[in-house]
Amino acid sequence: MVFVTRAELADRLRRPLRRELADGCQDRVVAGGLERLLENLAGPFPEVRRLLEGYRELPLEERAKRLEAALALLGDSAPPARPAPAKPQPTPETVGLETPVETLPLGPGGKKKLAALGVRTVRDLLHYYPRRYEDRRALPGFRLLSDGEKVTVTGRVLRKELVRTPKKGMQLVQAVLEDRWGWKLTAVWFNQPWVMKQLKEGARIIATGRVQRRGRYTTLAVEYFEDEEGESLSTGRITPVYPSKEGVSQAFLRRSVWRALEALPQPPDPLPEAYRAPRDLVDLPYALRQVHFPDDEAALERALARLRFDEYLFLELRVMLQSGESALVGRVFEVREADLRAFRESLPFPLTGAQERAIREITADMASDRQMARLLQGDVGSGKTVVAAAALFVAARNGAQSALMAPTEILAKQHFQNLSRYLWPLGVRVELLVGAMSAAEKREVLRRVREGEVDVVVGTHALIQEDVEFKDLGLAVIDEEHRFGVLQRRALLKGRPDVLVMSATPIPRSLALTLYGDLEVSVLDEMPPGRKPVRTKLLPAKLRHQAYAFARQEVQKGHQVFVVTPTIEESEAMAELQAATRLADELRALLPDVRIEILHGRMSAAEKDAVMERFRRQEFDLLVSTTVIEVGVDIPNATLMVIENAERFGLAQLHQLRGRVGRGDREAYCILIAGDTSKRTMKRLKVIEESTDGFYIAEKDLELRGPGELRGTRQSGLPDLKLGDLTKDTELIEAARALAKEILERDPYLNAPEHAALKRELQLRAEAIGFREVI
Template identity: 60%
Template sequence: MLERSSVSLPYGMATVQELQDRLRRPLAAELAAGCHDRIVAGGLEKLLASPLAGPFPQVREVLRGYAGMEAGARAEALRAALGVLDGAGKKGPGRASQPAPKPAVPQAAPGERLAIDAPVERLNTGPGGPRKLASLGLHTLRDVLHAYPHRHEDRRALPDLSQVEDGQKVTVMGTVVSKFRRTPRPGMLILEVVLETPSGGRVKASWFNQPWVEKGLREGARLVLTGRAKKFGRQTQLAVEHLETVDAAQDSLSTGRIVGVYDAKEGISQEFLRRAAHRALETAPPDDYLPAHWRKKYGVTDLADALWGIHFPRDEAHLRRANTRLKFDEYLFLELRMLLQGEDAVLQGKRFEARGDDIHRFEAALPFRFTNAQRRVLLEITDDMRSDRQMARLVQGDVGSGKTAVAACALYLAVRDGYQGALMAPTEILARQHYANLAGYLGQLDVRVGLLIGAMAPKAKLEMQTRIAEGDVDVVVGTQALIQENVRFDNLGLAVVDEEHRFGVQQRRRLLAGRPDVLVMSATPIPRSLALTAYGDLELSIIDELPPGRTPIETKLIQDVHRQQAYGFVMGQIRQGRQAFVVTALIEESENLEALAATQLAEDLRAILPEARVDLLHGKMSAAEKDAVMERFRAREFDLLVSTTVIEVGVDVPNATVMVIENAERFGLAQLHQLRGRVGRGSAQSYCVLIAGETSLKTRKRLKIIEGSTDGFVIAEADLKLRGPGELRGTRQSGIPDLRLADLANDEEIIVQARELAKHILAHDPRLEHPRLGYLRSELQNRSQSVAYREVI
């Protein structure tokens, strides 16, 4: 029943009548245009899934499966939906409209090709089939086609039982010749069958406490079983991990070939999913969203061949070919989303002269010379700055590689061309540090550098805001205070964002509203393949060389039983006038628990090292408190700082020569490397001690990598292979789906090719408006789960 008093209003204070009108307009336009499902981007069913249609469930029901209907059925359904809307406005309280009949969804005829968005009801998957598919989140033909198997089994020649080794995982097929049911003790059920294979061999298979499989274990049933083999003389037993019941009609899909194994749930068999995939492939349209000339250029097969190859490969070569094409597509659509997200693909930026003389003048004022890697990256930056396009470049470099000096040079070039520059850091500690560095680099070149952070007194903050707005400051360094509403730049030309992943999307956009050139810095080395996907909207520069004369940090991994020796070494360094960090971690992330753990550790160390002056830093402190502690540490007012990972990024204390990391096994390798980088900032030899509480071989192997290498990129590659990519880029990428086939540790070549094509497409058609890109655009919309993205296109 639709009553004005009971309708939720998703569009502010809109009335029911206004909502009806907003929904009626696109429905009427679709009917008038011939029911081709082109009025609404992504199809009419996308509109019906939006909040606008929420108050009108009968309309959604009438139009369910619209994409798969024939033109006549579509017109009939639209008229019925419009009738429902018209009737809804005329009802009074307590009067219900009659539910409109749901149009029948015709199933595909033999040989018929369906639209890619056709509902699964048209696939002839048998009674209850659509319901089973829907329970797995598969509602359309596209969904079924792209629900790839999570692994494949080679069932072309199943093993001879006499050749199977003890403990080997095998798949066997055969007929049940006998069945046993035992309950050795209360609460335990053992099901056993003897299976006769086609070669005449027999295997005993068993299930423990799995009563639901019993109904499929009747004598004469043909089964395919996967599990670990156990040899008892000439007899083979199998502890079953996976069971399939196969009838003669399904032999061709489940045996005698390379077979896909799908994600499923109880009550949905692999045979059903293979049958559904096979039917979907038979009825899929022959279209390909990649034209033939692009496929030829990048050496990928056509879409139909790839989809057949991932579900039902003829051989290993077919499966490899399918994997390559579908991986390419995953990366292509990811790169397209990244480039389109929130902005146009190509933005007009500032155009700088970026003169060579100014670069030489800046370098001459430095107390050191640029490394070759710094020169190469600076050349890439200046090429961008001289272009009409907005620069959007990520500069990656290990701790101490000289990113800040390169950024300072770029800011100097912007100032020399009459623009302002800004550098935004994630913490006040890091902002103060950048301010000191930039003041040192630029102050002697008559560049006015200012600082704007939240901890400043209101009067000082207002004065700095006024100077920024009037152009009396050339380069301003700050935190999120730079993007407050009352901060106005006179002529911002270059924005440098440090550790960009620590800011939210909207925070960054406020700084970039005037379309300055953008330089992102990160001291977190990540593998090139991951950088190309996580930062797909940025060009990538890597400073892969450290300045000469830096002494590598010595790293030692020890077990926690030797903790006393580690702190004895720390005390020896303190007696030599040095300082030390001790970092603690918890299994559960909680600022309250971390603060408690750090506080307890500080107390313990005061007892263990009575000569040492110990202080504490943790995430529950205010920014001002953290700053005060760090300033005291830099001033050598105490010897040992116990901290949580709040000191992971950017803190610079040249006199600190030891980093002790408690429970090192709880950190990723990249994070351990970042923490290690807090020492070694001065001329003295520095050390990192990893104290591990876990002694497993796997843990020691992982931590040995950090012990044996100081190259952040080598460590990041190892971390990627060990732990996987994880979340690509935090809040920035909310809405981007997981990569299902992609292997970021080994796919760099495919990623580079997909990125190249994405940039080519958007350079020629920034909003994918050309008719020949219609299928590509539709596929991109359907793969994207981000509402913000859909608003872009």
């Protein structure tokens, strides 16, 4: 066995001591302080340890004298000249969250390196979280390594060389490393000749890679390495690994964060103790220290829980404040059980348990003195319109008017027909107001609305024109709210009615709570009895002819067919039209006896509505569409949905498209044609083939694609989370949301003194938080 000599140990200790003296004795050359270094390296030199004991508390002049004496003891005959008096170093009194990072002792080029990572202030640095951690509390010696295992080890570089293999001409960097017990191994980097410049003989490095043992020889195929640089931040602990760029080392980032924590050990905590304690949340200074340099796994988990909670809390606060609806007094409706019983008894079918639950939640909101702001989300066919009808009936029984706004005329007409069927027998007067009506018809409807002769008016954006005047608007129901602009919604809500938003896009509760932070959420997660699930089949593109042979059979039975291709970017609208035309021509040649029409993105809204209306009246058999077919449009005779290049849609979007068929009482089918048949793609599409539960599919979509793509092309307003995970954090989001509501109910504009830090932090995070203005 080879042992490290006393002279080698003295040399390892001398170098950082010389750097400390040359740096002006600021106790910053070694992260954690010089005394931490002495604990690790000065065991054989007790006289040096005694000389430098209590170094941090000594005045600068005394530090310099003792360093010179220590270097002399270690055989350094010519210690470096002392530098000129150093500039005053930042202290906790002079450093704040918005202090520029260059005020910290970062070393040459530090500011530029951090700027490349978007880090400009102390606050940025403290919130520049590690992307993962490595347990380096007890790194194994080389003698204990097993063949084939992946390990992280530390060793001193004894020698290095660049070797070119004779057969394949591969360049190998080989370095012989020695551990602290004297055992050696050869570290190998494949085709990375630049590593030669980064390896310095005599330096200690930390390397991660796969072990290979051949007799007495041990090699390590290196995947990742860093220079330990004499620091104590890279080993002997749970070590943070940060997102980085070329030229910005992990050692530099750890040292920079350590300096920030030293300069600002007690950053202001925006969350008062009164809010933290009941939720078992640690304070912010502790959380920031532990997320970067955890004492153990439990401390790291507690730190992450606090910082994730903060992300969601500020997201919810932002959304609630942005909506301006956090604590509005609303109308109080009297909800009579006799009215609800009469409503149920008038229906030709029983309500599901989920519908009953949603009606209870909505009517409880209507009966309270706060303005209702509730999202009703449910799968296609789950019966949202009936639930809305119950709320409209309660409003009418209280003498108030209601409005239901749909994004298109065809949907508005559909809602009008359904609501008339549910409410007319109960004496509720329902009217339709859409752009296609004649001027005389519109004038008459407007008069009746103005004079209170109408209880419920159903329409499109025509409802929010200036000449629509309600006598007493008490309830607004908005279908597929994302189709309307914020100003359009606000125009309808001038009188502060209760608001019910409906969406047929099932999304996981965690995402609903962040996307619609200011809305309570009711979920219809149960389908009415008797509704048949759409039978779904996944086919590779080479078998697509089978899909169209089946389409011909359905048409021959008198049924109708949808064929959908992925939307092309708007900038390529002409290409989209050409693609649609080409597919339609191809199908006309393949199915000469089938009547085929197209729906594409270059059509106006009125043209699209006209095509859908003709399809509903069965004037043709097969519709080729390059746009997502309107949510909620009923074509009862359509029994087959064929989706080309299905891999280009999100799972939730595919489920939405599938819901366009099976609206009648016939067996319905959906065929997914996959242009990409890779294992990963087919696994994802199998979720649709095997499940018809929209909420399960949405959860899988969130896991597989992440929130950014969950709702197809609608990506605005999704939360920008550094630590949060929407697939796992539902309980945390609900807790943060509850606290946000509690805070804003007490202090709607965060003007109270105890909320000053909270308000400031919210302002600082404003640009980093994704939010949507929902109401």
